[in-house]
Amino acid sequence: MATSSSVFSGRNPTEYDKSDPLVLFIIQLVIILVFCRLLHFPLMYLRQPRVIAEVIGGVLLGPSVMGRIPHFKNAIFPTDSIPMLTLVANLGLVFFLFLVGLELDLSLIVKNIRTACTVAALSIVIPFGLGVAVSVGLYNEFSHEVDQHISFGLFALFVGVAMAITAFPVLARILTELKLLQTYVGIVVLSSGVSNDIIGWILLALTIALTNATSGIIVLWIFLVTIGWAVFLFFAVRPLLEFIARKTGSLDEGEPSQTLMLSIFLVVVVSAFLTDVIGVHAIFGAFLAGMVVPKDKLLRENIADKMEVIITLLFLPLYFALSGLNTNLGLLDNGITWGYTILIIVVAMISKFSGATVGARMNGLQLRESCAVGALMSCKGLVELIVLNVGLQANIISQRVFTMFVVMALICTFVTTPLTMWIYPESYQEQAQLLHQRNEGEPEFSQSSGAEPSRPGSAHLRFSQPVENDFAADAEIELEPSLTHEKQNWYHPFQRIRQKFPRYL
Numbered sequence: 001m002a003t004s005s006s007v008f009s010g011r012n013p014t015e016y017d018k019s020d021p022l023v024l025f026i027i028q029l030v031i032i033l034v035f036c037r038l039l040h041f042p043l044m045y046l047r048q049p050r051v052i053a054e055v056i057g058g059v060l061l062g063p064s065v066m067g068r069i070p071h072f073k074n075a076i077f078p079t080d081s082i083p084m085l086t087l088v089a090n091l092g093l094v095f096f097l098f099l100v101g102l103e104l105d106l107s108l109i110v111k112n113i114r115t116a117c118t119v120a121a122l123s124i125v126i127p128f129g130l131g132v133a134v135s136v137g138l139y140n141e142f143s144h145e146v147d148q149h150i151s152f153g154l155f156a157l158f159v160g161v162a163m164a165i166t167a168f169p170v171l172a173r174i175l176t177e178l179k180l181l182q183t184y185v186g187i188v189v190l191s192s193g194v195s196n197d198i199i200g201w202i203l204l205a206l207t208i209a210l211t212n213a214t215s216g217i218i219v220l221w222i223f224l225v226t227i228g229w230a231v232f233l234f235f236a237v238r239p240l241l242e243f244i245a246r247k248t249g250s251l252d253e254g255e256p257s258q259t260l261m262l263s264i265f266l267v268v269v270v271s272a273f274l275t276d277v278i279g280v281h282a283i284f285g286a287f288l289a290g291m292v293v294p295k296d297k298l299l300r301e302n303i304a305d306k307m308e309v310i311i312t313l314l315f316l317p318l319y320f321a322l323s324g325l326n327t328n329l330g331l332l333d334n335g336i337t338w339g340y341t342i343l344i345i346v347v348a349m350i351s352k353f354s355g356a357t358v359g360a361r362m363n364g365l366q367l368r369e370s371c372a373v374g375a376l377m378s379c380k381g382l383v384e385l386i387v388l389n390v391g392l393q394a395n396i397i398s399q400r401v402f403t404m405f406v407v408m409a410l411i412c413t414f415v416t417t418p419l420t421m422w423i424y425p426e427s428y429q430e431q432a433q434l435l436h437q438r439n440e441g442e443p444e445f446s447q448s449s450g451a452e453p454s455r456p457g458s459a460h461l462r463f464s465q466p467v468e469n470d471f472a473a474d475a476e477i478e479l480e481p482s483l484t485h486e487k488q489n490w491y492h493p494f495q496r497i498r499q500k501f502p503r504y505l
Contacts (some may be wrong), residue, residue, distance in 0.1 A: 016081045024081055025088070031076065032321045033314070035061060047177050047417045049170050051382045054317045055410060058324015077325065089322050090282070092315020093386065094272045097283040099308055100169060101290020102300055104194060112191040119188060119359035120195035123377050124164045126355035130347050131163030132156045138340060138401060145398035150211075158207050158396045162388065162405055163348050165200040167381030167413070168193040174379065174417055183429060185369050188360055189376045197383070201287065204387055205280050211394045212279035222279045229274055230288055237267055238292040245294050254298030256306070264293060264303065281390060316382070323385045323406060326392065331400040332407075341404045348408050349415075352378040372424035379416040380409040 007013060013023050039060075040053035060066055067073045077085075135156040143150060171193045180186035205226070213219040241263060244250075248257035256264075268289045275285030293300060332338055357374035365373065388405050391397045397405070 014075045016078045018080070021081065021084045024078075025084055028076065028081070028085060029314075029318065032057065032061070033317055036317050036321060047174075047421075048414060049173050049381060051170060051316075051320055051385070052410065052414055054320035055324045055327075055385065055406065057317075058321035059327050059329065059406075060324070061321065062325040062327060064327065064329040082322075082325075085318065086322060089315065089319040092311055093319050094282050094286040095268065095307060096311050096316055097286040098268045098290040099304055099311065100197075101287040102293055102304055104197070104291060106194070112187065115188055115360075115363045116191035116195045118362055119192035119356050119373065119377070120199065122355040122359040123166065123192065123352055123374075124196060124199055124355070127163040127348065127351035128160040130351045131160040134163075134340075134343060134347055135159035137343075141336065141340065142398055142401050145400055146395050148395050150396055154207065154210050155396060157203070157210070158391050161200060161203045161207060162384065162391070163351065164196075164203070165380065165384050165387055166193055166196040166352070166377050167379050167383040168197040169383070170379055170381030170413065171376060174376065174420070178417065178420060180420075180424075180429070184365060185372045185376070185424060185429075188363075188365065188369075188373050192356065192359070192373070192377065196377070200383070200387075201284065204390065205284050207396070208281050208390065208394060209279055211396060218279075225278050226275065226280055226284075229271070229278070229285075233267075233271065233288050233292045238294070241267070241292065242294045245296070245299065250299055251294065251296055254296065254302060256299060256303050261303070261306070264289075267292070283386070283390075319389075320382065320385060323389055326389075326399065327403045327406045328399060329403060329407075331403050337400065337404070341407055344404055345408045345411055348380070348412055349378055352412075368424055368428055372420055375416060375419040375423055378412055378419075380412045384409040384412075 014027060016024050036050075036054045036057035039057050040050050043053050061077070063073070067077075135152075138159065139152050139155050143152075143155060171189060175181050175186045175189065180189075209219055209222040209226075213222060241260070242251070244263050245256075245260050246252075248259050250256050250260045268286050271285035271289040272282035273285070275288075276282040293303065332341060353371075353374040355374075356377035357370045360370035360373040361367065385406070388397070388402055388409070392399065392402045
């Protein structure tokens with residue numbers, strides 16, 4: 001017998017029901033996934049990351065385009081249903097940040113400390129400083145649009161972070177598609193991207209803490225408790241996870257047991273909960289949880305393989321589509337707004353490009369290689385969108401400013417691949433690789449042949465990132481111990497003395 005919830009009794013499945021929100025959620029999920037996938041097909045041939053299609057899909061489904069169709073928003077994306085969609089998307093975001101922490105290898109920084117720190121520092125300081133300068137006009141023009149009063153210092157800090165951030169996971173995907181992982185450029189970009197990511201998250205955590213705090217003493221408490229929780233994770237939770245992995249045979253076999261997976265899930269959600277109630281954000285707790293998983297390469301790979309498919313194919317499209325739904329291009333309705341939008345795009349591109357290029361050049365890379373590093377470090381992608389959504393939820397920026405920065409993130413990410421291919425074509429890549437090998441006195445080989453011999457002292461890092469064929473691509477990255485080789489540091493002030501006394505200098 002049909003019940004009152006059946007379509008046979010006249011129920012409209014697109015009508016939102018608080019007692020049974022699943023039906024409309026499934027409709028929203030299917031529309032978002034199919035729509036974004038269809039958009040990805042043409043963009044895939046332009047070597048664009050999938051996040052571009054997901055955000056554009058959200059923009060088209062939102063108030064900018066399809067939301068203008070009468071009754072479309074009320075039927076498919078009614079206001080009452082958005083919290084459910086946001087909850088599922090944020091849950092996926094939490095586990096995605098866990099994967100980011102899981103696959104983060106600090107050896108990239110340690111083995112290339114000078115290059116990584118120089119490129120990362122300049123690609124953060126210059127965009128941050130120019131972002132603060134731009135924030136003066138943005139604050140005076142648009143700060144009244146938020147529901148609560150935000151101090152200029154907090155607003156400037158957020159804008160600076162938004163300008164300085166680099167999308168490290170998207171970089172790994174782009175480098176895989178362009179076959180740059182084993183080139184000097186790829187190694188420099190990855191090591192610098194890790195450094196940039198860490199500093200960016202710390203600055204964002206500072207911004208959120210200042211937003212949630214009502215006084216200086218509360219900010220101090222937030223950071224002390226956050227640091228205390230991080231110490232507890234590394235010195236108490238990590239040994240416990242290692243003990244569980246050892247007892248269940250996960251370390252020996254490299255295959256995580258159900259007990260270990262359950263323990264990891266609990267650590268992720270508890271850590272996310274605590275950092276959220278502390279006043280930072282749930283994503284930072286998940287990020288820290290990923291870093292304390294036992295350091296066994298095969299074990300970490302298998303944990304990532306079990307989780308990343310459903311996260312990257314199901315949950316993340318929801319999150320970035322929501323970013324598009326919150327983007328209303330109709331708010332860019334006057335010359336001043338468009339002027340600031342263009343200014344944000346120009347400042348974001350030029351500052352990031354110039355900072356990373358100068359940093360790479362200071363470490364001995366050729367001009368084209370340095371410019372390629374600058375172009376790749378200008379990529380914003382999903383990390384930028386995460387930062388912007390956090391700022392929007394915290395009422396630091398208005399929806400108009402959010403839209404302006406989303407447009408900037410899309411353009412910066414879209415031009416990354418073609419700009420890199422133009423600056424650093426395959427023909428020049430082989431010449432540059434041969435030049436580096438001659439300088440180091442190593443056997444010559446062609447990059448495209450894939451016959452690179454492994455060298456003693458090299459390390460490897462695996463990035464499991466979804467690429468254009470929609471499967472996880474395992475990229476073995478050989479870390480060059482010679483990136484900071486003495487011959488490449490042309491700017492050293494005591495170069496002649498250094499050549500005579502290399503042991504001491």
